[in-house]
Amino acid sequence: MTMSYLLVSNEDPVVLDGYLDSSSNLQLKHDSDELDDYDQEIWCSHDTATAITVEIHDFVVGATTWTVSAEHDRSSWTRESDHVWFTFTEEPTWPLEVQVSATDGAGNKQRTIYIKPQPQPPNLLQQSSAEQLL
Numbered sequence: 001m002t003m004s005y006l007l008v009s010n011e012d013p014v015v016l017d018g019y020l021d022s023s024s025n026l027q028l029k030h031d032s033d034e035l036d037d038y039d040q041e042i043w044c045s046h047d048t049a050t051a052i053t054v055e056i057h058d059f060v061v062g063a064t065t066w067t068v069s070a071e072h073d074r075s076s077w078t079r080e081s082d083h084v085w086f087t088f089t090e091e092p093t094w095p096l097e098v099q100v101s102a103t104d105g106a107g108n109k110q111r112t113i114y115i116k117p118q119p120q121p122p123n124l125l126q127q128s129s130a131e132q133l134l
Contacts (some may be wrong), residue, residue: 026109088117
């Protein structure tokens with residue numbers, strides 16, 4: 001079986017939005033691309049940035065607001081008023097397993113997604129800039 005993933009290039013931040021599918025399961029999407037269509041995996045590459053920030057936004061279903069939280073490798077993501085975020089500065093060998101939760105105060109939904117950030121190492125950017133000067 002071939003693994004598929006959604007590739008997002010040269011965006012910072014990379015914004016993910018939550019929603020509940022027809023079975024009331026928590027799902028995430030980037031623009032109109034649903035991670036469910038890509039084995040819950042997203043790769044975020046950038047040609048010029050040494051860091052990539054991923055945001056996961058709160059969402060509303062009917063009159064109910066769902067508040068999200070996320071963590072990976074025991075690192076909790078930073079909470080803002082309407083989203084959580086984490087800035088990745090290194091490319092891991094494998095996609096990171098991220099646990100996403102959404103709560104409406106009465107119930108809790110969970111989803112595991114996989115994120116592979118691919119920022120440019122600072123030494124490659126410096127090399128590229130030096131080559132342009134030649």
